[in-house]
Amino acid sequence: MKIKILVAFIILGIISCQNKDKTESKSIIKTIAEDTLSKTVAGTADVSDAPVKYDKAVELIRKQLNVLLKKDLPALTKQDRFFYYEAFDLNNDKKDEYFVGFSNAYFCGSGGCSGFILNDDGSLINKFSVTDFPIYVTTSVSEKFYDLIAVSGGKFHLLKLKNGKYPSNPSVQEVVKEEASRESAKVLDIDGKKLEKYSF
Structure with a gap:
């Protein structure tokens, strides 16, 4: 019984760590997107690497x-x-x-x-x-x-x-x-x- 409880705690710990990693990953992406958007609006974004549109x-x-x-x-x-x-x-x-x-x-x-x-x-x-x-x-x-x-x-x-x-x-x-x-x-x-x- 103790082993089952211990296994359950380990599984819960792993899941919570994975969710924390996902939340941090989403947070980082959101921060980058917001930063890029604010720089674009302000006209300070570096678009020198943007591909030239060829038509x-x-x-x-x-x-x-x-x-x-x-x-x-x-x-x-x-x-x-x-x-x-x-x-x-x-x-x-x-x-x-x-x-x-x-x-x-x-x-x-x-x-x-x-x-x-x-x-x-x-x-x-x-x-x-x-x-x-x-x-x-x-x-x-x-x-x-x-x-x-x-x-x-x-x-x-x-x-x-x-x-x-x-x-x-x-x-x-x-x-x-x-x-x-x-x-x-x-x-x-x-x-x-x-x-x-x-x-x-």
Whole structure:
């Protein structure tokens, strides 16, 4: 009987030691996490070892923008050299096209902003101007590409592909009712989706 009681005490001692080790381990992890969080919030965390986020589409767009905007580059400030993008398969070929937009004073004016539509290989489909974001992708098709609706001057304009290009100035295209955009997918919803901003 004494042996059974002794064995029971030994087992209880081992269990309590293991629980103490787990509690200490959790406490250490919690302390490290809280310290890292406070340093991150304060801006003192060392993130020099953080891996650089590589995005194939971003690199492709960045490279193309440096070509397309070669003449503009000397006039651009550091704050002007940012873009947003969103991918969308415009022609159902299982390859995304890229909508690229800007939201700074260099690329935007009272009529809207400039932007580009690029193929999945980075080649230019279209440059457009005086457009407010988002752009709407309709279900109707012209030349195997979805028609677009762009807002310009507070009006909704229908953009159809013609000879491999969308119109570059939406403001002079056919005006459609706002209801036409409600059934459409939104791309480059810069404010609504809080899209990530990238430098180029």
